[in-house]
Amino acid sequence: MTQKALLDALLDDVSAHPGAIVVFDLDDTLFSTADRHLRILEEFAAAIQTQDARAAGVLRGISREQLMYSVADTAKAHGLDEKLAKDLRGFWFARFFKNPYLLEDSIIPGGPEYAAEVIARGGRSFYMTGRDEGMREGTEASLLRHKFPEPDGKKAALVLKPRFDEPDFEFKVEALRRIGEQGPVVGSFENEPKHVNLFIERFPKGKHFLLDTKHSGRPVTPHSATLHIKDFRR
Ligand SMILES: [Mg+2]
Known part of the structure; x- marks a missing residue:
């Protein structure tokens, strides 16, 4: 059918x-x-820009299609290390379930x-x-x-x-x-x-x-x- x-x-x-x-x-x-994920990735990239410009660039380059269910897995699939993936996961968790971010969907x-x-x-x-x-x-x-x-x-x-x-x-x-x-x-x-x-x-x-x-x-x-x-x- x-x-x-x-x-x-x-x-x-x-x-x-x-x-x-x-x-x-x-x-x-x-x-x-997807757009809620991307906004948080963008904000995290801005937050780490001065300390790790390369990682920030990698995160900004991630497209909707490349997003995985877990943001830490998305980061690791792009070659970012465990420590950064863990920090990103914490940053994401503090935002993903918050009202202003829901409007990105x-x-x-x-x-x-x-x-x-x-x-x-x-x-x-x-x-x-x-x-x-x-x-x-x-x-x-x-x-x-x-x-x-x-x-x-x-x-x-x-x-x-x-x-x-x-x-x-x-x-x-x-x-x-x-x-x-x-x-x-x-x-x-x-x-x-x-x-x-x-x-x-x-x-x-x-x-x-x-x-x-x-x-x-x-x-x-x-x-x-x-x-x-x-x-x-x-
Ligand atoms: Mg569901």
Whole structure:
């Protein structure tokens, strides 16, 4: 089946079940985090410019396509040493989850229109993310800026982790239990195979999609029922 046929089939399921819920992950599912990574690399390069101009130049030369899931791995793949990679990782960690940086993100093509179409068909779009409550402000601003349906808690809702240090997987298990009580979950979108498998296990009748963007590299094989797409264009 083509990407269009797969995405259309889920919309047909939404039409057939009034109030149906479609769950969307955010990072590397609806949003590309590449520009957020690049901004932090640029700021780190500026910070080390006087002490190590060569490394700063290498970091500035890294393109979107060369980014790996871990910023330390990106640095090491470009020949930078352990010490610098470790410093960069600390610098990155202090910024990547902060509200102003969330506004750097671009969208995975077709996402805003697809989330809106779910609602137009009588369904609900739930954004369920490993971002925590401290990131609500930047997340809401980013959703609005890119014209996603506004998460008003009715047709669209934003479900964030209560605490930053809560593991994403455990949070999603519990959040899905609560979302499942609010209506039929007919589909989901994720970039982590482990999370897609959780959706399939929890809602076996739904259509569950894995975005071919990037993931944490955990060695998890996607369930055979997983539907694969590149983005949300139909
Ligand atoms: Mg994600």
